[in-house]
Amino acid sequence: MGESADQFFVNLLHRLVSHVPAGLGGVVSALASVVAILAVFASLFAITTVLERKGLGRIQNRYGPNRVGPFGLLQPLADGIKSLTKEDVVPHAADMAVHFLAPLLLVIAAFSLYAVLPVGRNMVLANLDAGVLFFFAVSSVMEIAIFMAGWSSRNKYSLLGAMRAIAQMISYEVPLILASVTVVMAAGSLSTVSIVEKQAGYSGILPHWFVFTPWGFAGFVLFMIAAVAESNRSPFDLPEGESEIVAGYYTEYSGFKFALFFLGEYIGLFAISGLGITLFLGGWAAPLSFLTWIPSYVWFFAKLLALIAFFIWVRGTLPRLRMDQLMNFAWKFMLPMALLNLVTTGVWRFLEHGALRWFVCSLLVVIPYVLLSRSLKRGWRLEKRVYRFAE
Amino acid sequence: MTWIVRNLWLIPTLPALAAGLGSVAKQRNRRLAASLAIGSMGLSLLLSLGAFAHVLSLKGNGETAREVVNFPWLQYGGEWVKLGWMLDPLTALMLVMVCFVGLLIFIYSTGYMSHDENFTRFFCFLSLFAGAMLGVVIANSLLLLFMCWELVGLTSYLLIGFWYEKPAAAAAAKKAFLTTRIGDLAFLLGMVWLYSQSGTLLFYDHGAGCIENAALAHLVAQATGIGLAASTGIALLIFAGAVGKSGQVPLHVWLPDAMEGPTPVSALIHAATMVAAGVFLVARVYPLMSVGAGVGPMSSTTALQVVTWVGAVTAVFAALIAVAQDDIKRILAYSTISQLGYMMIGLGVGGVAVGMFHLITHAFFKALLFLGAGSVIHGCHEEQDIRRMGGLKRFMPITFATYAVGMLALCGFPLFFSGFWSKDAILDAAQAWSVSRVPFYLGCVGALLTAFYMTRQVYYVFFGESRLRIHHEHQASPHESPVVMTMPLSVLAVFAVLLGIIGTPAWPWFSSFLNGETATLDAGRFFESGILRVMLISSVIVFTGLGMGWWFYGRRPIVSATAPDELERLQPHIFRVLRNKFYVDEFYKATFIRFTIWLSRVSDWFDRWIWNGAVWSVSHVVLGLSWVARAADIYVVNPGFDRGCESVEAGGKLFSRLQDGRAQDYLRYVGLAFAGLVVLLIWSGVR
C-alpha cells in the first residue's frame, strides 16, 4: 500500500511518458509536471485565501467570508471571476510596457521557484545540482518585478512602496541565505533532493531533521522571520502598508493584474515555506519512523499547511514595524545571529557526537541570542506614549 | 634526543627575553626589572642543572657524550649556513657555572646598585650579557659563537660605560671595545679561513663538523705559504680572539681600565665569565689546536706552544704589576689576568680538563673576591684606594671572612682550597711538559707573586688602623653591607672551598667527567710521577709568598695613607716601573697611537697642500673657463634656448589639450591603444 501510494504520481507520469514518442518524452514529462505544479499551487492559493480570511476573522472575533457556498468555501472562485471581469485601469502617465510586464514577471518567477522543490519522494521537476542557489537567484528576480511595478506606475506611493520592498527584501535576503547556508554546510550539498535525503533517516523513532539541532533550530527561526519579511507580510508589510502608502507598489493595479500580484505574493510565500520545509523540516520525510507508510507528498503538504497557518497566525497577531526598527532588526540582530550560527554549524560539524557537542553548540546559540537581544533592546524604555508627526 | 637537549636554546633565550622586556620597562619600576632578570636567571639555572644531570646520566663509556641540534639558518647560492647548539660536559659545566655565579651576582647587584637611578637599565644589560654568554657556551657553530661573542663584547662595553657621565668610564669602555676588536678581527679572519677550508662552521655535525676528524685531517694536510699547516694558522688566529677577550699579553690593557664599571659587572664579566670566554673558546676548538700533535700525552703543537708561552708570560707579567697597585679592584683585575694566563698554560700543557678546572674554580673565588671588594667599597663610601682603608676587619666581619677564604683560594693555600688543586694540576702538567720547563718556573713565580700581593692587599684593607678619609663630620664609619650582598659572598665562599674536592689527583672526577670516563677514588695517585713533589713545591711557594707578605706589611700595621710602600722604600725604581704597569699603556701611546696621530698629521698635510693646491689650481682654471662660457651663454646660447623654450611651451599647450579631464576621452585613447596593440600583435605574427 505505502510504496505504491507513495510513488503513485511518479508512476502515473511514467505511464504517460511511455505513451508518447521517445523524442518528446522529456518535454512531455516536464510539461506535465509544470501543469501539475500550476494546478496544485494555484488551487492551494485559492484555499489559502479563504483560510486566511476566515482565520483572521476568527482572530479578530468576527466571521470570515461565509456567504458564497458552504461556509464561504467558494469565495475564491467569486473573487477570481470578479477580478477577471473588472476593468483593467492603467494610469495615463504609466509606462505601459513595464506596467504590463511587472505582474507577469513576478508570477513567472514565483512559479519557477517550484522547479527545485521536492514535494515528494522522486517528485521534483528539476533536480538541479545547485538547487538552493537556483531558488535564491530566481527569488531575487522578484525584486526586479516589484521595482518595475512600483516605478512604472508613476505614483509616489507606488515608488515608495517599491523602494521599501526592495530595501527590505535585500536586507532580509542576507540572513535568509546565511541561515540556509548552515544547512548546505551540514548536508554538504546544494541540491534540495540530497538535502532532504540527508534528513530522511531516523534514530529510534525520531527523525534526523536539521531543526532538531541547536544551530538548526536557530537557523529555522531566523529563516522563518526572514521568510515573513521576504514575502512582505505582516509584521513586515510596510511595502503595502495600507495606512501609510495606500497599497504600496500595486496601488495603481486593478483587475486581473492585481490578482496576478496577489497570486504571485502567495505563490512566493508557499515557495519559501516549501524551501524552509525542505531545508529544516525534512522535506517530505515523515516526522516519526512508524508513520512512513503515509505517502511522502502528504507529509510535505501537511507541513506546508502548518506553516501557512503559522503565517496567518503571525499576521493576525503582530503589529507592523517601523522602517528603522525593521532595518535595525535586520542588520543588528538577524545578520550577526546568522553569522554566529554559521560558526556554530562548523563547530557542530567537527565535534564528535555526544553530549558535549550539544552543550557547546547550544551555548554558542543561546549566549549570542541573549547578548544581541539585550543590545537590541537598549534604548527602549517603557514610558508614556509620545506621538511623532511626519514633517 | 631528550627534551632538555631539544630545548637547550631556552637557557640563553630566557635572560635575553628578560633583557628585551626590561628594555621596554619604565625607569621607575625597578622591582619588575630585577625580578625579571633574577627569575629568568633562576629558570636558566634550573634548566642548566637539568642539562648537567642529563650529561651525567649518559656518560661513563669511553668517549665524550655529546648531543648536537643543528638547523639551517640562511641559504645563499646553493648552500645552507647552519647554526646549532650542543650539549656536552664542557657545555654543561659552563652552563651551570655561568648561571650559578650570574644568579648570585644578580642578587648581589640588587643591593649594590640599589641607589642607582638607572637600576632598570643595569639589569637589562646584565641579563642581555647573561643571555649572550650562555649563547657562547651552548653554540655548536663557530658563527653562532662569534655572534654571541660580539654581543658579549657589546654588553661589556655598555656595562663598563654604565656610568658614562664619568669620562674615565666612557674612555675605558671605548678602550675595552677597541682592544678586544683587534682580537676579534683576527678571530673573524680565522673563521673565514676555516669556512673556506672546511666548508662548514659547525663544530660537530655527525662527522661532518669542522673540528671533527675528517675536516681536521684535511686542514692538517693543507699547508700555507709560510709552511705551517692551515690548522695551525686558523688556530692561532682564533687564539688571537681569545687573547683579546681574556686580556692576555699584549692585549691585556683594557681589562684593568674596565674596572671603571660597577663592581658586580667587574665580578661577573671581567672576572668570572666573559674573560673566561677566551679560555672556553680555546677549550672548545682544542681539537683544532692539538691536531697534528705526535703520539703521547705531553707532545705539543705550535698552536699549543704559543698558547702556553702567551699564558706563562701573561701570568708573571700581570702578577708583577699587581704587586704595586693601590686600587683594590685593579689589583684583582691584574690577578685575574695572571690567572687567565694560568688557564692558558693549563690548556697548552695539560689539555682541556686542566685549564677548565682552573677556570671553574677561579670563576667562583674571583667572583667572591670581587664581590667582597665591592662590599668593601660599598662600606667605605666608594673609596677604592687600599691605602685609605684598613682595619675593616672590625667593621665588616662577614666580608672579611669570605674575602679571606677567596684570597686563600686564589693563593692556592694547600689542601683546603679549590685554588690549590686547580693550580697544582696546572703546575703538575707544566713540569711534565715535553717542550720546555720554563712555563713551569714562570708558573711558580706567578704563584709566589700571587700569594704576595694578595697578602699585601688583605693587610692593607682589613688590618691596622682605619685610614679612611673623613670628608665631612656626620659621615658614618665603615659599615657591613646588607644581607642581600653578604649572602652571595657566603655561598661563593663555600664553593670556593668545596670545589677543590672534585679535582684532586686522588679523585680526578672533573677531568674524567670532561673526558667521559668514570672517576675512581685512588689515593695511590698521589705518589705517581712527582705529583707529591709538585704539591710540596707549590705549598712551599704559597707559604713563602704569604710569609713575605706578612714580613713586608703585617709586622708593623700601616699607619698613614701617604707613607710610601714598603717595597717602594726598598726598590723605588722597580716599584715605579711596576706601579706604572711596565709603561705598557705609555708604550702603546708612544708607538701605535703616536704613529696614528703622525699618520693623520701627514694625511692632513697632504690634504692641505698637495690635494688642496691641486684642487685650487684646477678650480681657478675652471673659473677662467666659466667666464668664457658665461659670455658665450649670454650672447650666443641664451637667445637660442629662449626660442626653444617658447616652442616647447607651445607644444605643451598643444598636448595639454589631450588631458581634458574627460574620463571618456581617456577611455577612448585606451581603446585606440588596445586596437593598435592587437593589430601589432597579429601583424608580428603572435598567435
Place this chain on the structure above:
Amino acid sequence: MTPLANCLLLSALLFSIGLAGALMRRNAILVLIGIELMLNAANLNFIAFWRYGPNPEALTGLMFVIFSIGVAAAEAAVGLALIIAIYRHTKTTNIDQVNSMRG
C-alpha cells in the same frame, strides 16, 4: 564556426557594445553600465576558454569568473557611490561637465 568561436564572437560583440556605451553616453550611470557589460564579456571569454580549453578539469577559468564577479560587484558598489557623491557636489551626472581635472 566552432562553438568556441561563437562564444568569442559574442563576447567581442558585447565588449564593443559596452565600450560604445561607455564612450558615447553622457550619463555616468550608463557609462558604468557599459563597463559592467565589458566585464561580462570578459567573463564569457573565460567561461568559453575553460569549457573548450585543453583541460577543463582545472576549473581555472571558472574560478577566475567567480572572482571577477565578486570584483565586479565591488566595482559597481564603489562606482555608484562615487557617482552619487559627484552628483551631490555638482548637481549633475553628465560627465561631460565633470572635467575639473582638465590640464
Place this chain on the structure above:
Amino acid sequence: MLFKIFAVLTVAGAVAAMSFRNLVHAVLALIVSFAGLAAVYLLLGAQFIGLAQILVYVGAVAILIVFAILLTRDSGITSQSTTSSSWRGSIVVVLGVFGVLAWSVGHSAVYQQATSLPQGTSMQEIGNVLMQRFALPLEVIGVLLTVALIGAVTIAIYEKKETR
C-alpha cells in the same frame, strides 16, 4: 540553436541598454542582457556561474544601479542629447576595437580546433577547488568586498555639514 537565441537576446539587451534614453528602461534591458548571458553560461555547463550571474547581477548590481538612478533623480527623459559631445570619434574607436577582436577571433588558431565538450562540473569539485587551491584568493575577495562596502558607504554617506 538555443545558443543563438540567447546570444541574440543578450546582444539585443545590451544594445537596448546602451541606446535607450530612459535610464530605467536601460537598466531593465541590461537585466535582460544579463539573464541571456546567464542562460549562455548554463548552456556552456557552468551552472554555478550562471546562477551566480543572476543572483549577483540581476539581484544586486541591477538593484544598486536602480537605486543610484533614483538617488540622482535623472530617471526622467533628459531634454538635451544623451550622447556625449565627442561621439563621432568614439564610433571610430569602437568599430576599430570590434574589428580587431572579430578579425583575431576569425583568424586565430582556436578557430580551427573543435574540442569535444566535457560534462558540466559539479558543485562538489567547485567547492573543493575553491577551498583548497583558491582559498587565498577567496579570502582576498572577501576582504576586497568588505573594503568596498565600507568605502562605498563612506563615499556615499550624506555629510551632515552639507545639510546644515
